Amino acid sequence: MYKCSLILAAGQGKRIKSNTPKVLHKVCGKEMVNHVIDTMRTAGLEDVNVIIGKGSEMVKGATASRNVTYSLQEEQLGTGHAVLCAVDFLKGKQGTVAIFTGDAPLVRAETASALIKLHEEQGNSATLLSSIIDNPNGYGRIVREGEAVLKIVEHKDCNEEELKIKEINAGMYCFDIEDLLFSLNKLSNNNAQGEYYLTDVIGILKEDNKKVGALPVDFEETIGVNSRGELAVTEKILRDRINKKHMDNGVTLIDPNSTYISLEAEIGQDTVIYPNNVIEGDTVIGKDCLLYPNSRIFNSIIEDGVTIQASVVLESKIGEGTTVGPYAYIRPESIIGKKARIGDFVEIKKSTIGDKTKVSHLTYIGDAEVGSDCNFGCGTVVVNYDGTHKFKTKIGDNVFVGCNTNLVSPVEVKDYSYIAAGSTITEEVPEASLAIARARQVNIQGWVEKKGLIKRKDK
Ligand code: UD1
Numbered sequence: 016m017y018k019c020s021l022i023l024a025a026g027q028g029k030r031i032k033s034n035t036p037k038v039l040h041k042v043c044g045k046e047m048v049n050h051v052i053d054t055m056r057t058a059g060l061e062d063v064n065v066i067i068g069k070g071s072e073m074v075k076g077a078t079a080s081r082n083v084t085y086s087l088q089e090e091q092l093g094t095g096h097a098v099l100c101a102v103d104f105l106k107g108k109q110g111t112v113a114i115f116t117g118d119a120p121l122v123r124a125e126t127a128s129a130l131i132k133l134h135e136e137q138g139n140s141a142t143l144l145s146s147i148i149d150n151p152n153g154y155g156r157i158v159r160e161g162e163a164v165l166k167i168v169e170h171k172d173c174n175e176e177e178l179k180i181k182e183i184n185a186g187m188y189c190f191d192i193e194d195l196l197f198s199l200n201k202l203s204n205n206n207a208q209g210e211y212y213l214t215d216v217i218g219i220l221k222e223d224n225k226k227v228g229a230l231p232v233d234f235e236e237t238i239g240v241n242s243r244g245e246l247a248v249t250e251k252i253l254r255d256r257i258n259k260k261h262m263d264n265g266v267t268l269i270d271p272n273s274t275y276i277s278l279e280a281e282i283g284q285d286t287v288i289y290p291n292n293v294i295e296g297d298t299v300i301g302k303d304c305l306l307y308p309n310s311r312i313f314n315s316i317i318e319d320g321v322t323i324q325a326s327v328v329l330e331s332k333i334g335e336g337t338t339v340g341p342y343a344y345i346r347p348e349s350i351i352g353k354k355a356r357i358g359d360f361v362e363i364k365k366s367t368i369g370d371k372t373k374v375s376h377l378t379y380i381g382d383a384e385v386g387s388d389c390n391f392g393c394g395t396v397v398v399n400y401d402g403t404h405k406f407k408t409k410i411g412d413n414v415f416v417g418c419n420t421n422l423v424s425p426v427e428v429k430d431y432s433y434i435a436a437g438s439t440i441t442e443e444v445p446e447a448s449l450a451i452a453r454a455r456q457v458n459i460q461g462w463v464e465k466k467g468l469i470k471r472k473d474k
C-alpha cells in the first residue's frame with residue numbers, strides 16, 4: 016500500500032525562548048526535525064513532506080540535504096490547521112499517511128514501523144501512539160470506552176474526570192489519507208486554545224463509525240521537547256542509547272555520563288574513551304584507539320591504534336598507530352600517515368604528513384605536502400601566506416628540519432636533506448644537502464668591558 020509522511024514543524028515553540036525555530040534545536044548534534052525525517056526514512060517512508068511556518072527559510076536550509084518536500088503554514092492556527100496546509104501534498108493519494116511531530120526525536124524507527132503495520136493490519140482509519148504515565152500534565156488524554164478509543168481531549172480542555180486519565184497522546188499517528196482529508200474539513204476551533212486540533216480528527220472519525228486503534232509505547236519514545244529542560248532530558252536519553260550501543264559493541268567508556276558521541280559515529284572494538292571527549296558527525300574511529308580526556312573530533316577518520324590527547328581534529332584522517340596531542344589542532348583536509356607523531360601545540364592545516372614523520376612540538380604546517388620519516392624541530396613555521404595568497408610547500412622523505420625554521424612558501428625541500436636550526440628557507444633545498452640560511456655568528460672579544468658596562472670586583 017502507498018505510504019507517505021507528514022512532519023509538523025511550523026511552530027516557533029514559544030516555551031523554548033529562542034530565535035531559532037524549536038525543531039532546529041539539536042539533540043546529540045542533529046536537529047530534532049532531521050532526527051524525525053531520518054526515522055521516517057528508516058521506517059520505509061520515502062515520500063516525506065515537512066510543514067513549515069515560523070522560520071521557514073531556516074528550516075528549509077537545515078533540511079535541504081534530506082530530499083523532502085514542504086508545505087507552508089503561514090499562520091499557526093493549530094496542528095489540525097497545519098495538516099490542512101498540506102492538502103496539496105495529500106490530495107489524490109490513496110493509502111497511509113504517518114503524521115509525526117518535528118519536536119519528538121526519540122521515537123524509534125521500529126516503533127514507527129510497528130505503528131504502520133498495526134494500522135494496515137487492523138484496517139483502521141486512524142491509529143495513534145499512546146503512552147501511560149504518572150504525570151500526564153500538558154498532554155492530550157486518550158478517552159476510551161472499554162477497549163475502544165473514543166477521542167482525544169487536550170489538557171486545557173479536560174474536565175475533572177479526564178484530567179485523571181494517565182494514557183496520553185504521543186502526537187504520532189497513521190491515517191487513511193481519504194478519511195483524514197474528509198474529517199479535517201469538519202474541524203472547529205471551538206476549544207480552550209482557539210486552535211484547530213489534529214487530535215479532534217479521532218473523535219470525528221469515531222462518530223462516523225470509522226475504526227480507530229492505538230499502540231501504547233514506552234513514554235521515553237514519546238517525549239516532545241517544548242522547553243530547554245526537556246531538550247536536556249531528551250539529549251541525555253539519546254546519549255545513553257548511543258553510549259550503550261558502543262559499549263555493547265566492545266568500546267570502553269570510562270564515564271558514559273561525560274562522553275558525547277554523535278548518532279552516526281562508528282567506533283571499533285577495544286577502543287578506550289576517557290571523559291569529556293566529543294565525537295561529532297560522520298566520524299569513524301578504529302579498533303584499539305586510546306582517547307584521553309578532552310578532545311573534539313569532527314567528521315574524521317581515525318584508524319586503528321591511534322592515541323589522541325586533548326586535541327581538536329576536524330575533517331581529517333589520522334593513520335594507524337599515530338599519536339596526537341596534547342593540544343594539537345588538526346584542521347580540515349589534513350591527512351596524517353601511519354605511526355606518525357603530532358605533538359603538543361602543533362597546528363596542521365590542509366596538509367599531508369607521511370608515515371613515521373614526527374612533528375613533536377610548537378609547529379605550524381599549512382598547505383604543505385610532507386613525506387615520510389621526517390623530523391621537525393621545535394618551533395618550525397610553514398610561512399604559507401603572504402597576506403594575499405596562500406602557497407604550497409613540498410617536503411620530501413627523510414628530511415630533518417632544525418628548530419625554529421621558517422619555510423617561506425612556495426618552496427621545496429628534497430629527500431634526505433637537513434636544514435640548520437634558525438634557518439629561513441626561501442629557495443629549494445637539493446637532495447641530501449644541508450641548508451643553512453641565517454646570519455653567521457660574530458663574537459667581539461672584550462666588547463662589554465671596553466664599553467664600561469661591567470666593573471670586575473678584582474680591579
Ligand atoms: C500536541 C497534541 C497533544 C499531544 C502532544 C504530544 C494537539 C492539539 N495536541 O500538543 O495531544 O499530547 O502534542 O507531544 O495536536 N505545529 C504546527 N502548526 C501549528 C501548531 C503546531 O506545525 O499551528 C507543530 C509544532 O511545530 C510542533 C507540533 O506541531 O512540532 C506540536 O505542536 P505543540 O504546540 O508542541 O503541541 P502540544 O501542545 O505539545
Ligand code: CA
Pocket residue numbers: 118239240241
Ligand atoms: Ca509538543
